Amino acid sequence: MSFLCLDKVNCRRDGICMEVCPAGVITADAEGYPVVKDGAEAFCNKCGHCVAACATGALSHERLPMIDFLPNRKPRPETVAEVEPLMLGRRSVRAYKDKPVEHALLERILDVARRAPTAVNSQQVGWIVVEDPAKTRRLAELGMEWLRAAGHPRYVELWDKGREVFLRGAPHVAVAHAPADYTWGAADCAIALTYMELAAAAHGLGACWAGLLTRAAMAHAGVIEALELPQGRTVHGALMLGWPKYRYSLVPPRNAANVAWL
Template sequence: MDFIEVDATRCKGDGLCVLVCPSGCLEADDRGGPVAVDPAVCNACGHCVAVCPHDALTHSRVAAAEVRENLPTWPDAAVVDAMLRGRRSIRAYKDKPVARAVLAELIDVARYAPTASNVQEVGWIVTDDPAKVRELAALTAAFFAANGARPKYTAMWDRGLDYFLRGAPALAVSYVPADAPFGAADCGIALTFMELAAVARGLGTCWAGLLTHAAKHSAPLREALGLPQGMVVEGGLMLGYPKVRYPGVPPRNPARLAWL
């Protein structure tokens, strides 16, 4: 198969595929159809295939069978805004397991998050086992106890209170290659996708910042996570069903804003 193939009976020469190509590997021919002028710079984003309303273009690096139909319209802005404003960081969870199938759905959504240059290098370590989450919390607590940071949380841990992973029944950790130039941003965006997908399914989440920090310095924690060699943890989410519902949305500080 060529880099791109165009069905001349379907192509209308509207130039949409050329317009949306972010890398400049496509140009229009004299009929307005696409021509691959520099395949080496293509990052396989799939924009050219996804934008064509005529299903006229196939791409050797974009699996046609995996192209999903998009929504014809987006949800109402008021609904989306209310969801974004109403999301809370959940630190109290029901004693109810999170099904592995639900976690798999969240990963499937999160993999559609944008990454720098479409590298798609974000990896995941996920557990639906509360005992494993407790083990990871203990290793996180041990790290902070050893270096004297967060003494209040250490004292609470000693009293049987988990302020590190909050007794969450499930946990998702994201990682990237240590030399990924935008790895932290890529993981943060992917985790945000996951968080919003989780909220839409009735789950609560809280960012696992303490575990993320500990994983950068604690070899036992990285080993317990099974972190692949050469990778670095850049974020995590506690996941579970909230014990409480928040009927109100508290205020936030005014935006620090400068118009240019």
């Protein structure tokens, strides 16, 4: 059965793997056991759902080593009580402590972000993480060159008065990029950055979307060069990262959802 390996003793023939496969790659043989449909191998996007949803662990996938699957804990009542306030309490942090974030923690939030959903599980998001605070500062300076030329007098005035308005004095910035010709690049990068922002918040880190840097990275040769952006890639978003200077004691109000229920 090609890339799927089945333990027939444990297989309940419940058809779950067939139902959850997004690509319709799996079918039942004459006895009801899962097999890869003839000619459908190429449609497998290695999402791992067939293996991950199997309640008896009867299925494995040759291209997805079992050691790379993580246990998936069930949400508990406490999960809602923890996760919702985390999501609501996340703020765009614009004042950072003069203290770098340790490498292991940056790696850890990146490890969450790399697991964010991507269209057809294509996993084409690439990252540039600026770890050296001096390089982050240099990026802000280069970005301001772009902003000056683009004509944003308000930001230029604040910068010239000594206020770091471009990257808000964050010690680090994480930049997400994707192939320039990839249709879902912007969406995949935005989702991955959102995962990273929430993972950062869970560790007490501050973050803020760096829209100005994102625009500069699409337009300013100096910024693109400083980022060492690989050829053929487009930056779709970036996140300032650092330890927040202040704690917010309130969640500010936002508009009611603009929703139509059908």
